[in-house]
Amino acid sequence: MAVADTTVPERGARILLVDDEQSIQTLLSYPLRREGYDVVQATDGRQALERFDEQRFDLVVLDLMLPRMDGLEVCRRLRSRSSVPIIMLTAKSEEIDKVVGLELGADDYITKPFSLREFSSRIKAALRRSEMTRPDGAEPDEAPLEVRDLRIDLAKRTVRVRGDEAHLTYVEFEILAALARAPGRVFTRDMLLSRIWGDSAYRDPRTIDVHIRHVREKVERDPKDPEYLFTVRGVGYRFRDTDPE
Numbered sequence: 734m735a736v737a738d739t740t741v742p743e744r745g746a747r748i749l750l751v752d753d754e755q756s757i758q759t760l761l762s763y764p765l766r767r768e769g770y771d772v773v774q775a776t777d778g779r780q781a782l783e784r785f786d787e788q789r790f791d792l793v794v795l796d797l798m799l800p801r802m803d804g805l806e807v808c809r810r811l812r813s814r815s816s817v818p819i820i821m822l823t824a825k826s827e828e829i830d831k832v833v834g835l836e837l838g839a840d841d842y843i844t845k846p847f848s849l850r851e852f853s854s855r856i857k858a859a860l861r862r863s864e865m866t867r868p869d870g871a872e873p874d875e876a877p878l879e880v881r882d883l884r885i886d887l888a889k890r891t892v893r894v895r896g897d898e899a900h901l902t903y904v905e906f907e908i909l910a911a912l913a914r915a916p917g918r919v920f921t922r923d924m925l926l927s928r929i930w931g932d933s934a935y936r937d938p939r940t941i942d943v944h945i946r947h948v949r950e951k952v953e954r955d956p957k958d959p960e961y962l963f964t965v966r967g968v969g970y971r972f973r974d975t976d977p978e
Contacts, residue, residue, distance in 0.1 A: 746791035746860050747771040750783040751807065752822065753799055761794070764849055765856070778802025782810060789816055791949055792859055797823040797834065805837055816902060834942040838963040841930070858930050862903055876911045880965030880973065883961055885913055892952065899951040904929055908941070909948050912962065912972035917957055921969040945970055 744936040747766060752758055753776045761774045767961060773790070775781040776874035777800045785793070793811060800898040808819055809961045821834040834842050834931040840862075841855055878885040890906055892899040901909065919929075930936065945964075949956040963971050 740787045742840055745769050745771050747773065747789065748856070749773050749775060749781065749784055751775045751778075751794065751799065752796040757796070757822075760849075761852065764853065768853070772857075776883065778804065778807045781807050785811060785815075789865060792856065793817055793819045794856070795821050795839075797821055805833060806836060808837045809840050812902075818863050818903070818937075820855055820859055820875075824973055832939075832943055835940060836947075841936075841940075842901070843899070862907075862929070878910075880913070880916070880961065885910060894952045895954075901948065902953060904944055905948045905951070908944055909952070909962075912970060915944045916972045917974040919965045919968055919971045924969065941970075946970075 739933045745775055748770050750758060750762055750765070750772050751774075752761070753764045755776075758776070762774060765772045766955060773784055773788070775784045777888060781793075781795070782802075783967055795804045798949060804821060804823075808821065811817065816946065818841075819839045821839045822845060823834070823842060824845040837910060841859060843852060843855055877887065884893045886892075892901055892906065892909065899926070911925065911928050912918075922941040925937050925941050926938060946956070948961055949959055952961060953959045961973050963973065965971055
C-alpha cells in the first residue's frame with residue numbers, strides 16, 4: 734500500500750482553481766489542501782477574475798471550457814497584468830488548443846483525463862519555478878551576457894534589446910538564458926524541457942517551439958530571420974556563437 738506524501742510546503746502557496754465542474758473541483762482541491770496549499774475556487778471566467786483581484790495568488794489552475802468567459806480569455810487578461818504561473822486544463826486533444834493557450838501566456842497545460850500524480854507533479858514544478866530567485870545556479874555576481882544589441886542580466890533576470898527592456902515570462906527567460914550561457918551548443922527540445930520543468934514527462938516537446946517563437950518576437954529585429962536564436966532542423970535550437978573580435 735502506497736504511503737501518501739504528507740510533506741507540507743515551506744510556505745503554503747495560494748492556488749486559484751478555476752473549473753465549472755464540481756466533481757473536478759472536489760477531486761483536485763482535496764489533495765492540494767492535504768498537501769498544505771490554500772485553495773480558492775472559482776466556477777466561471779468572470780468569477781475567476783474577481784477572485785484574482787481580491788488577493789494574491791502563487792498559481793492559477795485554469796480550465797479551458799468555462800461559462801461566462803472561456804479560459805483562453807481569462808488567461809489573456811491575467812497575463813496582461815500578472816506573471817503568475819498558469820496551468821491550463823483542457824479536455825480537448827487538438828494541438829491548436831494547447832498552442833493557443835501557450836500563445837496567450839500559459840506556462841503549462843494538462844489534457845484531461847490525467848492522473849492525480851501527474852497533476853501534483855505539475856503543480857509542484859510550477860511553484861518550484863516561481864520560487865526560484867536564482868535559477869540554474871545563477872550567482873548574484875554572475876556577469877550579464879552581452880551579444881550585439883542583446884543584454885541578459887542573469888542576476889536581475891532582465892533582458893534589454895537595443896536599449897529597451899524586453900518583458901519575458903519566467904519560462905521564456907529560462908530558455909533564453911540556458912541557450913545564451915552556451916553559445917553554439919545545440920539543445921534538443923527534451924533537454925530544454927528537462928532544464929526548465931525538471932523533466933520532460935507528460936509534456937509535448939513542441940511546447941518549446943511556442944516559447945521560442947515568443948522569445949524571438951521579443952528580442953529579434955526580424956523573428957523570421959533571427960540573429961540570436963537559431964533552429965537546428967530535426968534537432969532543436971542554439972544561441973549564436975560568440976562574434977569574433
